[in-house]
Amino acid sequence: MTPQLLVSPTRIYFEPAAADLPRGREVLDRFPEAERVEVDSHWRIPELHGDEANAQRWVRIKREALVLGVKKSLSARPNGRSAHFIAPSTANGCAMACAYCYVPRRKGYSNPITVFANIEQITGYLRRHVARQGPMDEPGQVDDAAWVYDIGENSDCSVDALVSDNVRDLVELFRGLPTAKASFATKYVNREMLEWDPRGRTRVRFSLMPERTAKLLDIRTSPVGERLAALDDFRAAGYEVHVNLSPVVVHDGWLEDWRELLEALGDAVSAPTREQLAAEIIMLTHNQALHEVNLRWHPRAEEVLWRPELQEVKRSEGGGVNVRYRRGLKRGLLDELLGVVERSAPYLRVRYAF
Known part of the structure; x- marks a missing residue:
């Protein structure tokens, strides 16, 4: 999907404090024809958040709306x-x-997308936090020698980079921090990032799932084949490249689909990429509220995501009703998939699986 089809803001909601900052002004200038709507808080925009009618406009809102705020x-x-x-x-x-x-x-x-405009405050905080950690004492499953900071927990950094320079600023920050690395997972191939010279200090985790499942569930993302084709290029450009095998969704023929994907992964990557490749495996966790929203705009997805006969309820820390594969069943499913990894991609180090 081209950047223009993915995100083309026609309306920008902004907190005044965000619009006053250099990054906020840059974002507004990047989309000069977009309507501007002042808001008190990026958290409270009724026409975007909390309105059930938005389920019918899910994709349109994602493409046409952009929010500017300040990270408090x-x-x-x-x-x-x-x-x-x-x-x-x-x-x-x-x-x-x-x-x-x-x-x-x-x-x-x-x-x-909500862009936080106080990027200089955020990078300053991170620089000080890294300094307080000092060198890492001993290797672990996260990394052998550096403190790793996930910079994309609540967004996809490759897409964020289409609307602001925040992600580039973070990559450049960690490039100069010899005791730390940035890390983020992505489902979008943004080739502009190949020019950023990360010098090994940013780990990109390309999320992968079998093509048949991705076509149903990974809406508006880069095709899986395009993600596979990007692995060598990003490693050659100076990124550390890992993969996320996630979420693992159980359905008829799922193990055979994963075998095919893992064989395609091996065919796609060169020996230098394979040597530094590692994986995270994450089984699906779903949510009752999201299930109900999906039924309004993408009910076919719920045929594989919502499987009460296989799942159990797990309440989140915030009180939400999540569902995951039943405890006893999940361990067996994971072991089956790990067996497929061992046979089809024996070079692939699994950092963790849950």
């Missing part, structure tokens, strides 16, 4: 799986529309 609270939360820390967000929301995505649960319904 800055903290680096400990993680331990994908990264050591979750960095303060420089954006939230997304122009893509993956049917299983947890991000819409944060603000409700479509949740288009």
